[in-house]
Amino acid sequence: MxxxxxxxxxxxxxxxxxxxxxxxxxxxxxxxxxxxxxxxFANAGQVSPGYSTPWAMPGLPLKVAGWMLHKHSPLIIRAAAISVPMARFVTQLLENCTHHAYDVNKGRMLRIAEYSRDCLAELRNQTGIHYDGSQKGLIQLFRTQKQIDHAHEDMRLLGESGIPHELLDVDGILKHEPGLLGARHRLQGGLRLPGDEAGDAYxxxxxxxxxxxxxxxxxxxxxxxxxxxxxxxxxxxxxxxxxxxxxxxxxxxxxxxxxxxxxxxxxxxxVYPVKGYSLTAPITDESRAPVSTVNDETYKVAITRLGDRIRIGGTAELTGWRLRLSEDRRETLELSFSEMFGGGDLSRARYWTGLRPCTPDxxxxxxxxxxxxxxxxxxxxxxxxxxxxxxxxxxxxxxxxxxxxxxxxxxxxxxxxxx
The missing domain is CATH 3.50.50.60 (FAD/NAD(P)-binding domain)
Known part of the structure; x- marks a missing residue:
């Protein structure tokens, strides 16, 4: 055919x-x-089935209201871009913010993501394809006890889906990611997903x-x-x-x-475009660089090792199909990276943006x-x-x-x- x-x-x-x-x-x-x-081209670089979570979750409206008060909010809604398609997407997103919908949607996402990770491994073994990949897991970093408390619901769903995970204290985090030593005072704990991976999608x-x-x-x-x-x-x-x-x-x-x-x-x-940003910087200090990949839960920023480079990606911006690079979003990426690691030259970082095709569920x-x-x-x-x-x-x-x-x-x- x-x-x-x-x-x-x-x-x-x-x-x-x-x-x-x-x-x-x-x-x-x-x-x-x-x-x-x-x-x-330059997404966050994470192959993260264990981190596959719908944005539509119970309590999201209150979270969004709180985020809007912060300069470095992980979510930005550009008023000038408000349109019928955006309003329809947001309405459907909010309709999925129930406990039942969250369980159903996350279960579906985990199913396809886990299967995809296995297909990728099979393809890698079959072809020997190279893409600056690593299979060393992912750690979701928590700066507050409240973030740890909220993680227990995700841990329940991970357990029900048979996905390996472990809650780490700060010493446990540093064992896997010693480059975070300078950020020790900022951390309260972390959720490690040993089956997650990283690699350059491009x-x-x-x-x-x-x-x-x-x-x-x-x-x-x-x-x-x-x-x-x-x-x-x-x-x-x-x-x-x-x-x-x-x-x-x-x-x-x-x-x-x-x-x-x-x-x-x-x-x-x-499907509605949700704009994301990334920085790709050369590593300048191995002792302050990630071994694999981490997610800063506070800023919703992913920091990933790709060979001799660091990819810093994140933020969600509702702005239609506009692709202009926003300097305030760059500041958020730089802030998260500088507070957590710092072993890369941000002055030589390549700044990029792309449109993620998101469904409400x-x-x-x-x-x-x-x-x-x-x-x-x-x-x-x-x-x-x-x-x-x-x-x-x-x-x-x-x-x-x-x-x-x-x-x-x-x-x-x-x-x-x-x-």
Missing amino acids: KIIVLGAGVVGVTTAWYLAEQGHEVEVVDRQPGVALETS LFTKNLAALAAEKGVKFRFRTRIEAIEAASDSIYGVRTSEGRLTADAYVLALGSYSPRMLAPIELKLP GTPVVGPSGRYGNLWLNTGHGTLGWTMAAGSGKLLADRISGRRTEIPALDLSLDRYTS
Whole structure:
């Protein structure tokens, strides 16, 4: 079967890889000159199934109200960007802030994220792919006792899902991350997730694309996708800046831009762009650098070791599709890193921003489109596109090929929003 994948980020490329492995003729289309040049380019670098948590949780409205009073809030809502799509996303997000919804949504996220981590390990063993990866776990850092108390609910769900975890005191944290010694006085404890990993999503995608090309996958870059052309119940082509492209089946993996592509064919996709930022700095002092990856719970900032570099990523900004770099967000990233580690040269850091495609319930949309029998969706991964990419790609390839999926998949489809 000939299949066109729309989007060459980490999700699109992993989907193409697995489809090619299953014998399909695959073509990937993207407007950029290469793979992973948008949201996948400089994300936080964490492959963090244990940290897969929906933003919609009980008590979120009160948290947001408190955050709005702080300069270094992990969440920013730009008033000038308020729109109907933003209001709809926020409303649906708040509807998911119940205890029941949180348990259901987190359970789904953990399922796909754990599966994805296993698929990534299998792919790594199969191909020997290099991406500055490490498998040394993740530590969520708590500065207050209140943060530790709130972590017990997540620990309950982790336990129910069989995911290894341990609550650490400060000495336990320093055993795994000695570079935090200078921040000892700021720490109260930490939650360690030994199964979590780290790696450069851009490097992974670039190298996997090269391997996919060896399997026959064709990449069509610098090609603007103008419209999906649909009949009553199927897609018959994709109109691009290079002409119409046709296939037997189509996969939409355009991240935050997916809803815009589906709107003209009357499919509503509950995905909204949430802007994130990162700094990538060279290591200057090994004794004050992370061994693997940590999350500063106070600022919601991730600090990750990527070879001889440190990636500092985080913050969530609701500002539509605007990609302007904000200096106040850079200050927050620098503050968290300087208070925790400090072993990198921030003056030489590369500052970047990208749009995370978020769903109100935190779970990606992976499966059939519903209305159109040959259109499939793999989008809406939010901050966890790198974490969930391999599993989402394998899962969708199995469904397209008519194979039995290795994990339950029906509740990951779009129809959970319409049924």
